[in-house]
Amino acid sequence: MTSPTAVAYPTPFELGNGNQTTTWAECIAFYERLAGRFPGVLRWWRVGTSDTGLPMHAGLVTSDGVFDRETLRDQGRPIFFNNNGIHAGEPEGIDACMALVRDFCLEPERLAALGKTVFLFIPVYNVDGCVNRQSTSRVNQLGPESFGFRGNGLNLDLNRDFIKCDSLAAQMFNRFFTAWNPDVMVDTHTANGADHVYAMTLIPTQPDKLGGDLGNFLRERMLPAIYGEMQRRGWPTCPYVNLLAETPDDGIEDFLDLPRFSTGYAALHHTIGFMPETHMLKPFADRVAAMRTLLEVVLDFSVANAARIQQLRRDLRADAERRTQWPLRWRNDHARPARLRFQGYSAVRTPSRLGDYQRIAYDRRQPWEKDIVHFDRCVEERVVTAPKAYLVPQAWRDVIKRLKWNGVALRPLDADRVFDAARVYRVVEVGTRATAYEGHMFHDHVLLSTHCEAIRARAGDMLVSLDQPQARYAVETLEPEAHDSFFRWGFFNSVLERKQDHISAYVFEDTALQMLADEPALRQTFDDWKAAHPAQLSDQQAVLWFLFTHGRRHAEPEWRRYPVAALI
Known part of the structure; x- marks a missing residue:
């Protein structure tokens, strides 16, 4: 239902036929006009630049005109964050947010209802995709008449980029999210998939993965309240229809929101996240209305329960500082339907x-x-014992940058130092996707060996203590077996390559004989290999390469050694 205030400041959607969405230029001009007219309600500013050089913006609404982030933090103000247009072909949230912010500016009662809660928003996250307009890329979607594209200027899906941060948008988002530290996030989307009655479906941060009393609060209090209120307001909502088989008749299971996705990324910061997914085959006007309602319902609950949510987040962050074990991988539990x-x-x-x-x-x-x-x-599918700290060699600058963007406390060593006991991984086997995935050759399978050794560190190497609120982010990015670790995304691929990879057979033949005499373990390993591979004994290169790579004499300590050590 269109607000009466739309007469004064109508959105492009409201001016259209119900099947049109705003362009990026129209959206930015709309907010600039509102911010100029209502400076005591709306703060509007540029937060970054997209990969194609376009400005990225954010907005902030408060009921009392306080906009300074440090002041808001000192006051302990609750932060509600709405992200829109990450997939620019799914624009309902862009239009719904515009109307909601307009109504905050023009309706004193609605603004006052925010109380101390801050409404923070990014109007269009994937700016590059939003300006790449057409009407065909969303193959099965009913309207709007034209819309943006899923990929950004680098043809990246930004809802897979929160950990690897290939895009300028994600690099900005990491810093922005960390600085504002929202209590609740709503990231708006449109779903594909099976047809059903619901115009709105919902992916929450998976409660078990979120963990602690905050996860229980989400499951037992917040989600039932949201579903009940959406039903009462005329937009019945169900969990995201993540099918077990071909149709909903066979059942559904929770979407496993890994950290590459917005709600999984939010969980690394102990933030409750929601990914509302309107249904592609419902009329666009209905999808916008359902999205506006969902935003209001989650916001109203967040305002009413702000103190409780903030306390549960504090508890979870404090717990992170003293955990002795961390889950690295999760799976759906089919034992508890x-x-x-x-x-x-x-x-x-x-x-x-x-x-x-x-x-x-x-x-x-x-x-x-x-x-x-x-x-x-x-x-939990895989759990690791928490070390006291991680040691990240300073050479791995891209990893260190991402840790810093996410508020992870790092301490550079001021002098060379030897650590007597460290858990060190060696990569036994990796299984890499046959085709590129979001610009990377992602490692789906990782097999490691683990041993303890003394580590010699250099001045300037980084210590990452787990005695900090951001311990979860550190663990789930630095432990190579975690779902979306930096290792899986290929940040450490150079350690998978031998640097000395050539032998001259006529010279190495004598060297290999001497290695077998000097290294009994190599002789045993070689005997086992010969018994298992008799056909390769006629291949000189195969025989010599086996001895070269398995012997101690020419071993490269860096080869397949994961550079980040866990100090125990």
């Missing part, structure tokens, strides 16, 4: 006219409502 009342449409299968298979369609003339299985829990 729940039941979810769901409204869907009958799936109809008919022979395809294109190939020799059955196609599926959903018949909206045959709605149904019934309980389906919902796996709404996750369990």
